[in-house]
Amino acid sequence: MPSIKRALISLSDKNGAVEFAQTLHKLGVEILSTGGTAKLLADAGVPVIEVADYTGFPEMLDGRV
Numbered sequence: 001m002p003s004i005k006r007a008l009i010s011l012s013d014k015n016g017a018v019e020f021a022q023t024l025h026k027l028g029v030e031i032l033s034t035g036g037t038a039k040l041l042a043d044a045g046v047p048v049i050e051v052a053d054y055t056g057f058p059e060m061l062d063g064r065v
Helices: 017-026 035-043 051-055
Strands: 006-009 030-033
Touching: 006 017, 017 030, 017 035, 030 035, 030 051
Parallel strands: 006 030
Antiparallel strands: none
């Protein structure tokens, strides 16, 4: 089975997001995220790369696309 190397997390309902992302990080998964979700994860100490930084393009429609 191939291993997961990267995950994109972008949520409107962020309940449980930090715990989920922490578990992924502990498993060695790189986390990409958009605006509000990225801020939540970063504030909780979860290493996260903003999608705009990864792609080199700004978010569209407040991160909903």
